[in-house]
Each structure stands twice: as structure tokens, then as C-alpha cells.
Amino acid sequence: MTQPLSPAELARRIPKAELHLHIEGSLEPELIFSLAQRNGVSLPYASVEALRAAYAFTDLQSFLDIYYAGASVLLREADFYDMAWAYFERAHADRVIHAELFFDPQTHTERGVSMAAVIGGLSRACADAQQKLGISAALILCFLRHLSEDDAFATLEAALPHRAHFIGVGLDSSELGHPPSKFERVFARCRELGLHVVAHAGEEGPPEYMWQAIDLLKVERIDHGVACLQDPLLVAELAHTRLPLTVCPLSNLKLSVVNDLSAHPLKRMLDAGLCVTINSDDPAYFGGYMNANFVQTVEALGLTRDEVITLARNSFEASFVDADRRSACLQQVSSLARVQA
Numbered sequence: 001m002t003q004p005l006s007p008a009e010l011a012r013r014i015p016k017a018e019l020h021l022h023i024e025g026s027l028e029p030e031l032i033f034s035l036a037q038r039n040g041v042s043l044p045y046a047s048v049e050a051l052r053a054a055y056a057f058t059d060l061q062s063f064l065d066i067y068y069a070g071a072s073v074l075l076r077e078a079d080f081y082d083m084a085w086a087y088f089e090r091a092h093a094d095r096v097i098h099a100e101l102f103f104d105p106q107t108h109t110e111r112g113v114s115m116a117a118v119i120g121g122l123s124r125a126c127a128d129a130q131q132k133l134g135i136s137a138a139l140i141l142c143f144l145r146h147l148s149e150d151d152a153f154a155t156l157e158a159a160l161p162h163r164a165h166f167i168g169v170g171l172d173s174s175e176l177g178h179p180p181s182k183f184e185r186v187f188a189r190c191r192e193l194g195l196h197v198v199a200h201a202g203e204e205g206p207p208e209y210m211w212q213a214i215d216l217l218k219v220e221r222i223d224h225g226v227a228c229l230q231d232p233l234l235v236a237e238l239a240h241t242r243l244p245l246t247v248c249p250l251s252n253l254k255l256s257v258v259n260d261l262s263a264h265p266l267k268r269m270l271d272a273g274l275c276v277t278i279n280s281d282d283p284a285y286f287g288g289y290m291n292a293n294f295v296q297t298v299e300a301l302g303l304t305r306d307e308v309i310t311l312a313r314n315s316f317e318a319s320f321v322d323a324d325r326r327s328a329c330l331q332q333v334s335s336l337a338r339v340q341a
């Protein structure tokens with residue numbers, strides 16, 4: 001009989017899905033500099049170290065300003081491919097076997113980059129992730145909520161020729177002052193088109209934004225959602241429907257949503273019966289990829305092996321993968337769980 005793994009070691013080894021990852025947030029400073037050089041883009045930072053030193057965020061907006069500046073080096077199809085491929089190699093090392101990647105086309109098209117270059121490069125990397133690493137991967141197009149709904153409609157139009165290469169839409173960027181209600185019509189159109197729908201809500205915003213995401217946008221998952229604990233009725237609703245919440249602990253720490261990982265609400269959310277998952281959000285900016293999030297959260301909150309297994313299971317249950325692949329992934333979790341539970 002082999003010794004059971006510690007919860008942290010089990011978290012490292014367990015197969016998992018990543019459902020909340022902004023691919024532009026996986027751009028490491030080294031890659032930003034090498035793409036800047038390749039594309040002749042000048043950066044307002046003298047070195048990789050100077051750029052990294054600027055990663056001292058106080059809230060969501062202070063992060064977004066640097067995140068959009070970093071993305072300015074992405075110009076050609078190959079740049080998007082290289083960025084996504086670098087992410088998949090890291091995800092593979094963390095036992096991510098399924099990934100649904102957010103991308104922000106408006107950040108690029110407003111600089112004159114074509115939708116074909118953005119989606120072409122990302123979808124080619126997804127195909128290679130499947131073929132070379134065995135990771136099933138899909139793309140979710142995010143609308144920037146600080147821009148108008150008309151802008152979102154125009155972005156959807158521009159993306160539709162590439163419909164085969166993305167499975168859904170999301171809503172990200174500055175939350176406060178840009179409630180889900182602003183995007184009710186464009187989300188209705190996306191649902192008509194058969195796209196999956198998700199939205200960031202309850203990161204810095206109030207529980208009311210989560211209700212709007214549910215009632216008006218009819219989302220299938222909420223990204224972040226940590227504000228739900230302020231509203232017992234909302235918690236009851238989420239426990240009843242099992243609407244998944246893609247939680248990102250290191251992001252919450254770096255953007256001062258929580259002051260310390262030991263104060264993170266993830267365990268309370270699990271205890272309330274919510275379908276919670278762990279994700280990395282913008283790993284190049286927030287201090288770590290999937291396993292850094294998983295392991296640091298397990299240690300800070302004292303999560304058990306059973307809770308680690310639940311989190312891994314939730315990640316596949318919350319995913320948009322097809323039924324066969326989902327049961328194959330869950331099977332992989334079960335084989336490890338059988339020896340470890």
C-alpha cells in the first residue's frame with residue numbers, strides 16, 4: 001500500500017480543467033520583450049526587470065492598464081500562436097488536460113490587427129495542444145465591458161466568419177460601472193447563435209451584478225463570483241442550480257479582493273455546496289499558473305484530499321467539453337481518487 005499523497009501533492013498531480021484564463025494574461029515579460037523586438041514595437045519599460053517591477057497592482061483597473069499595454073506587442077498570427085503555445089506547455093506541466101481560453105479581440109482589432117490573425121493564431125495553438133500535448137482546448141471570445149454594446153455587436157459580426165473556432169462569449173475588463181445589463185441584447189444574440197455564454201461578475205462588483213448575469217445574460221458560468229457570500233439568497237440559488245463559479249485565488253490576492261489567501265472565501269463557498277473551480281486568470285501577472293493557485297490555496301485554507309478531488313471534478317463538470325471527453329476526464333480523476341480518497 002503506497003502512502004497517500006498530501007493534499008498539496010495530490011493537487012499538483014490531479015488532472016484538471018482550466019476555465020478562467022485570459023490568454024493575453026499569460027504573456028510573460030520575456031515574451032513581451034522578444035515580441036516587441038520582433039515587431040519593432042517600443043515599450044515604455046527599459047528591461048524585463050523594470051516591467052516586472054511595475055506589476056504592483058492595487059485593484060483591477062491598475063492591473064488592466066498594464067495588461068493592455070503588454071498586449072500591444074501582439075501584431076501577427078504567429079505572435080498569437082507563440083503566446084498560446086507557451087501557455088499550453090505550462091498548463092501541461094500542471095496536469096491541465098482541458099482548457100477554455102478567453103481572448104480579448106477588441107484589444108487587438110482597435111490597433112489594426114485583423115480578427116483572422118487573432119483567431120487564426122490562437123486556434124492553431126489549440127489544435128497543436130490537442131495533437132502534441134493531449135489537451136482538449138477551446139476559445140471563448142470576451143467583450144470588453146468598458147466599451148459600448150454597439151462595439152460588442154461589431155466585434156461579434158467581425159468574428160462570425162471564424163465561428164467554427166470559438167465556442168462561446170464572455171464579458172471582462174473594468175467591472176464597476178459596467179453592469180451585465182449593458183450587454184443584454186448582444187448576449188441574447190449570442191445565445192441565438194448557439195454560443196455558450198459566461199461573464200465576469202462579483203469580482204469587484206456587487207452580488208447584484210451576479211443576479212444580472214444570471215437573470216439577464218442567462219450565463220452558464222460566472223467568472224470570479226466571490227462576492228456571492230454577501231447575499232444569502234444568491235448563495236442558496238447558486239447551491240440549488242450548481243451554476244459554476246470560476247474562482248482565481250492568486251488574482252483575488254494580487255488585486256486586493258482579499259487581503260490574505262487565508263481569508264479567501266473559496267472554502268466557505270465549497271462548504272455552501274457551490275460548484276467552485278480553481279483557475280489562474282492572468283498567470284503571468286498574478287504570480288503563478290494553475291498549480292501555484294491550487295497548491296497555495298490548499299495550503300492557506302487547509303483543504304483536504306476530498307476537497308481537492310471535488311475541485312478537480314467540478315472543473316470538468318463546469319466545462320463545455322463534449323460528453324465523451326468529459327467522462328474520460330472524470331475517469332482520470334476517479335482513478336487517482338480511488339487510491340487517494
Ligand code: HPA
Pocket residue numbers: 022025060067172173174175200203251281282
Ligand atoms: N477581471 C476582469 N477583466 C479581466 C481580468 C479580470 O480578472 N483579467 C483580464 N481581464
Ligand code: ZN
Pocket residue numbers: 020022172200223281
Ligand atoms: Zn478574468
